[in-house]
Structures are given as structure tokens and as C-alpha cells.
Amino acid sequence: MSCIIERLAIVGVGLIGGSFARALRQAGAVRHVVGIGRSRANLEHALSQGIVDEISFNATEGVAGAQLVFISIPVCSISAMVGAIAPSLAPGCIVTDGGSVKAEIVRECEKLIPEGCHFVGGHPIAGTENSGASASFATLYQGKRCILTPTERTDREAYETVARLWRVAGANVCSMDPERHDRILAEISHLPHAVAYALVHAVGTADAEGENVLSYSAGGFRDFTRIASSDPVMWRDIALMNRRALLASIDGFSASLAELRRRIDSGDSPGLAEFFTIAKQFRDGIL
Amino acid sequence: MSCIIERLAIVGVGLIGGSFARALRQAGAVRHVVGIGRSRANLEHALSQGIVDEISFNATEGVAGAQLVFISIPVCSISAMVGAIAPSLAPGCIVTDGGSVKAEIVRECEKLIPEGCHFVGGHPIAGTENSGASASFATLYQGKRCILTPTERTDREAYETVARLWRVAGANVCSMDPERHDRILAEISHLPHAVAYALVHAVGTADAEGENVLSYSAGGFRDFTRIASSDPVMWRDIALMNRRALLASIDGFSASLAELRRRIDSGDSPGLAEFFTIAKQFRDGIL
Ligand SMILES: NC(=O)c1ccc[n+]([C@@H]2O[C@H](COP(=O)([O-])OP(=O)(O)OC[C@H]3O[C@@H](n4cnc5c(N)ncnc54)[C@H](OP(=O)(O)O)[C@@H]3O)[C@@H](O)[C@H]2O)c1
Ligand SMILES: NC(=O)c1ccc[n+]([C@@H]2O[C@H](COP(=O)([O-])OP(=O)(O)OC[C@H]3O[C@@H](n4cnc5c(N)ncnc54)[C@H](OP(=O)(O)O)[C@@H]3O)[C@@H](O)[C@H]2O)c1
Numbered sequence: 001m002s003c004i005i006e007r008l009a010i011v012g013v014g015l016i017g018g019s020f021a022r023a024l025r026q027a028g029a030v031r032h033v034v035g036i037g038r039s040r041a042n043l044e045h046a047l048s049q050g051i052v053d054e055i056s057f058n059a060t061e062g063v064a065g066a067q068l069v070f071i072s073i074p075v076c077s078i079s080a081m082v083g084a085i086a087p088s089l090a091p092g093c094i095v096t097d098g099g100s101v102k103a104e105i106v107r108e109c110e111k112l113i114p115e116g117c118h119f120v121g122g123h124p125i126a127g128t129e130n131s132g133a134s135a136s137f138a139t140l141y142q143g144k145r146c147i148l149t150p151t152e153r154t155d156r157e158a159y160e161t162v163a164r165l166w167r168v169a170g171a172n173v174c175s176m177d178p179e180r181h182d183r184i185l186a187e188i189s190h191l192p193h194a195v196a197y198a199l200v201h202a203v204g205t206a207d208a209e210g211e212n213v214l215s216y217s218a219g220g221f222r223d224f225t226r227i228a229s230s231d232p233v234m235w236r237d238i239a240l241m242n243r244r245a246l247l248a249s250i251d252g253f254s255a256s257l258a259e260l261r262r263r264i265d266s267g268d269s270p271g272l273a274e275f276f277t278i279a280k281q282f283r284d285g286i287l
Numbered sequence: 288m289s290c291i292i293e294r295l296a297i298v299g300v301g302l303i304g305g306s307f308a309r310a311l312r313q314a315g316a317v318r319h320v321v322g323i324g325r326s327r328a329n330l331e332h333a334l335s336q337g338i339v340d341e342i343s344f345n346a347t348e349g350v351a352g353a354q355l356v357f358i359s360i361p362v363c364s365i366s367a368m369v370g371a372i373a374p375s376l377a378p379g380c381i382v383t384d385g386g387s388v389k390a391e392i393v394r395e396c397e398k399l400i401p402e403g404c405h406f407v408g409g410h411p412i413a414g415t416e417n418s419g420a421s422a423s424f425a426t427l428y429q430g431k432r433c434i435l436t437p438t439e440r441t442d443r444e445a446y447e448t449v450a451r452l453w454r455v456a457g458a459n460v461c462s463m464d465p466e467r468h469d470r471i472l473a474e475i476s477h478l479p480h481a482v483a484y485a486l487v488h489a490v491g492t493a494d495a496e497g498e499n500v501l502s503y504s505a506g507g508f509r510d511f512t513r514i515a516s517s518d519p520v521m522w523r524d525i526a527l528m529n530r531r532a533l534l535a536s537i538d539g540f541s542a543s544l545a546e547l548r549r550r551i552d553s554g555d556s557p558g559l560a561e562f563f564t565i566a567k568q569f570r571d572g573i574l
Contacts, residue, residue: 125505144505187490188504192511194547195486197566202543203474204569206536214573217475218412218431220514221573224479227507228570232563239551239559249493250548254541256489260481261537264526272526276519279484282491283515286501286508 001028004165009066011036011059011081013046015127016098017072018136021051023169026138035133036062046133060088068161071097076237079108082119089117094158096120100185100234101241102149102178110153118158121149121178123185124171129229142170149178186245191253193235194246196228288315291452296353298323298346298368300333302414303385304359305423308338310456313425322420323349333420347375355448358384363524366395369406376404381445383407387472387521388528389436389465397440405445408436408465410472411458416516429457436465473532478540480522481533483515 008024010017013035024030035052036059037043043055056062063069063085071078078099089095095113099105099121106121113119126144128135146166150159163173176184206213239246263271295311297304300322311317322339323346324330330342343349350356350372358365365386376382382400386392386408393408400406413431415422433453437446450460463471493500526533550558 125503127505127507145503184500184503187493187500188508191490192486192508194551195482195544196511197563198544198547199479199482199540200566200570201547201562202536202540203478204566205543206474206539213471213474214569216412216432216471217573218414220414221475221479223510224483224514225570227511228566230567232560232567235563236556236559240554240556243551243554247548247552249489250544250551252493253486253489254544256492257482257485257537257541260485260488261534264481264530264537265534267527267530269523269527272523273519275488276484276522279487279491279515280517280519282501283487283512286504 004029007066009034009063009069011071012073015135018133019140022138029168069095074237075099082109083112102181106178118155120162146171148175186249191249200228291316294353296321296350296356298358299360302422305420306427309425316455356382361524362386369396370399389468393465405442407449433458435462473536478536487515
């Protein structure tokens, strides 16, 4: 593979940014990678593992001379970061991100990106419940979807470069408008996380009432609640930033649960079988 | 291992009953196993796989001469089955079950079991989302917990025999009263299943509104909703039979979700971080 990017800057060398760097490096698609962050331990780990070639604690210095900047920090910090680095970007630089929410980020970043530079919003549908550079791995994106969210302001060539990098990293790229992204992700990702956190919260609290409930949990419970081990700061930010779509999804879910509760309460045996059968069909359909 | 049971009858040779027979057979703890059920295909599969030595479509005939009868059919059918086989049980026969709900079953079965025979309630905390004899395997109970629910009416020797069989099958046996079992299981198993079914129902229905939402689901969603692939009839029965405890658990969960929703709606950033952090701590505590 010939090199696509001479100098790549990764702002936030965690699970998402670290894995992006690893995958591109392994494919020979980047020459030099600068890792930008705040804590020494994480960046030095990234350096020692060869995820990045150089580290910087100062984003405006770190992005200088980069052809592409990938921002992979919690969503509420992304547009402020773009604002901060804007004056230091090289002419023609492409800025893209991996944030789990898109509409607000894209709207803000398109305003902040300087003339002659380009912003392309993105979100890889891949992850684990672990975080930091040490959780990253080169094959994270293999066979996974990456959603890009171009708008009518998006530069065609910049979009193609970003799409090409994601394909090199192993992802299947698709595109949709930012609002649609946020509604879909609210349903299939943000709602399940909210529900998992609320479930563990509820069961863990029942625990406190003298019954050591959680100690009886078996494999099913552990699998079901694994996503509640995800990073609280990342999910606080996602919940806040995709608030409107997430609230609508929570309300849709609450209505389903209320309907199920009603059928249990009234002893509606055929209604319960029907409810569970429909859900099982939906679930089996995505296997 | 010396043989513990000469003649074992399994009523319902599915995941739970089939795995119990396989494990005991492999350990040499049973001499002859009769499989009892309704559909020819399932029982003939069990016979051809050597899970059972003999099959019967008539429970009253099938249990004749057995020292132990294990009942592993959906919970709402268990006590009726005990009533039906009661006249055919050999003197001294032990009847036990693997049903996921206990209080009502134990109460009913203790009334129905004939003088000189013994009932012991049980529930192995092990399973998968698959069902039928073909889903069974000998190591299902290895290292898993099995809860027995003796009462003051339970025969000590019968209890010890059942406990010994579960240990031979690989399980760690513990005991508690049936009502406590039902409250704990409502929290760690029945509530998560209800929530998973409701979630898939809600997201699958959002799907119908023109956005092909489920097709965007990734690994996290699939893991999270795997338990919604479980058998609808089994879960209908569990929801109906553990109605009271399950409704209380659903209400506890709904209160947690409502609190989370409130914090999202009001943009309570520290409150959200706190909520997610507490849940993550509970979850990480059960790893
Ligand atoms: N995890 C997933 O499943 C997943 C999937 C798809 C998309 N995403 C998105 O990807 C982004 C990163 O998530 P992640 O899972 O990679 O998180 P992560 O593993 O915690 O990595 C984030 C990194 O960013 C650094 N960082 C945080 N705030 C920063 C700031 N204000 N300025 C500079 N660096 C900062 C952190 O290091 P320091 O603390 O040392 O600065 C950390 O190494 C988020 O927007 C998330 O929504 C996550
Ligand atoms: N799956 C789990 O994760 C799990 C875990 C712990 C406990 N349990 C409990 O174990 C029991 C069995 O569950 P399972 O997962 O083994 O289900 P399963 O795989 O569907 O097996 C149940 C078997 O019982 C037979 N059956 C159903 N109704 C019957 C009836 N009225 N009379 C005679 N046979 C009948 C079925 O065969 P035919 O249709 O051919 O009769 C089937 O093979 C349930 O009480 C459940 O609550 C399940």
C-alpha cells in the first residue's frame, strides 16, 4: 500500500484513536503519527507500543504540519478542540472525528474550520467497553461499519480521503446525514447503554437492601450488562449531546415496557406470548 | 463413581432436562434414563444421541419404577404434571424440578406429592437462549450454581440425594427459601429478560417507521439483546408465575430509568457522571 498521509495527528489516543493509528500504520497508509493528549502515562504507553511516533501535550503545536487530524476525545470536547487547533492547521488539512454523536459536532465544526481546511464528520460503529491506548488494537474496525456524515458543505475530495482511510482500516464505509445518524444511534446504541446503566443501577440498589442479589448473577446477566462497564465520562457526554433523540428513544422503550408490564399484571397469557415472539423474531432477524 | 439412581425419568428432555441426563450419565451416576415428552422428533433425537435409553409419550407410564423424576418443562405446567404422575410414582420416589420460579411450584407440589414420596424444588442457574434436546450438553452445569428450595416439609434424605446429583453434574449447590429465590431471580434474571424483550420490541418497532434501524446494530447491541432470543413460551410462563416479584423489579428499574431520564433532560452533567459511575462500579464488581 502506498502512503496516503505523510503526517497524521491523533487527538485522544484511546481505544478509538489508538486503533485507527494502529490499523493505518499496519497497512502502511501513514508515514508519521503524532499522538496528542493530556496524561503522560497514556501517551508514553502509546509511544512505547509504537502506536505513535511522537507525542504532544499541546494540541496547537501537535497538529502543525499534519495533513489529517483525527479527533477521538469525548463528544462534548470535540468542537472546542477544533476551535482551539483551527489557527494552527496547515493549509488543506482535513479534520475528521470519531465521535458517537454527529449533528451538533458537524454543525459547530463546519463553522470553526478555517477557509482552505476541511471538516468531515465520522463515527465507526465499533468499540469495546474498555478505554485508553492500552485497549486499542489494529483489527478493531475490521468488517465493521463506519458512518460518515457529509453535508452540502463537505469537500468531495476530503470526504474521499477520509473514506479511503477507513476502508484501509478495514471498515465498510457508508454515509448519511448527521441528524439521521443521531436518531439511528440513539435507538441501537445510546438507548441500550442507558437501559443497561439503569438496570445495573436498579439491581445494584436492590442489592443494598440485605439481599446480596448481584452475587447470584450468572452469564446471562453479565453479558446483558457488559456495556454498563463503559466509560462514564464518554457516556455522560453522549447522553447530553444526543439528548433529544435519546429522550425520544427512552420514551419509546418505556412505552414498550409499560405495555409488557400491563400484560404481565393482567395475566394476559396470549398477549405475553405474542410480545415475546415478536421481540424474538426481531432479534433473530439480526443474527 | 458408583451409580446413585437405577432408573431416572426426565419429563421434558430439552436444554435443562437433556443436559441433566447427559451430565449424570457421563459421570456414571444413573443406570437407565427414560425420556418423557410430547413431540416424537425431540424424543427420538434424544434417544439417537444416547441422552436417554427409552422414550415415552405418556408420563404416567414413563415414571413407573423410577427412583427419581426430574421435571424440566415450562413452569406453569410443572405442578399439573406432578398431579398427573402422582398415582404412578413408586414408593420412595423423589420428584424434583428445574423450573425458574419456585414459590408457587413448591407450594402446589408439596400438596400433590403422595405419602411416602418426596418433592424437592430446584433451579440450576445455567442456561442458554437455545432449547430442545439438541441444545443440551453435558457441561452446562459445570461450575454453575444450583439453588434448591427446601421447606420445613422437605425430607432430609431426599434433599441430600438431589443435592448430590447436582454436584455430580458439576454444580455448586446452595439452598434458600422459595420466596427469597423468586425475589432474587426476579432481579437478576426475569427483569433483564423483560427489559431485553421490551428493548428489542421498541427498537424493532422504530424500525418499522422507515429507518432500517436494526440493520445498523453492532456487536454491543447483539450481546445486549441475545437473551431476547429465548423461548417465548418459557418466558411467558415465568413472567406469569413470578408476576408479583417481577412487577416489583420492573417498577424499581423504571424508577432508575426515570431518574436517569430526568438527569439527561435537565442537562445534569455531574448527576449523569455520578449515575454512570455508580452503575459501572456495581457492574465491575461482579466481573
Ligand atoms: N468506545 C467506543 O465504543 C466508541 C465507539 C465509537 C466512537 N467512540 C467515540 O470515540 C471517542 C473516543 O472514545 P474512546 O472510546 O476512544 O475513549 P478513550 O479510550 O477514553 O480515549 C479518549 C482519549 O482522549 C484523551 N482525551 C480525553 N479528553 C481529552 C481532551 N479534552 N483533550 C485531549 N485529549 C483528551 C484521553 O487521554 P487523556 O485523558 O490522557 O487526555 C483518552 O486517551 C468519543 O467521542 C466516543 O464517543 C467510542
Ligand atoms: N433455558 C434456561 O436458560 C433455563 C435455565 C434454568 C431453568 N430453566 C427452566 O427449565 C425448564 C425447561 O426449560 P428448557 O430451557 O429446558 O426448555 P426446552 O429446551 O424447551 O425443554 C422443555 C422440554 O419440555 C417438553 N415439554 C414442554 N411442555 C411439556 C409438557 N406439558 N409435558 C411434557 N413435556 C413438555 C418439550 O418437548 P415437547 O414439546 O416435545 O414436549 C421440551 O423438550 C423450564 O421450567 C425453565 O423455566 C430454563
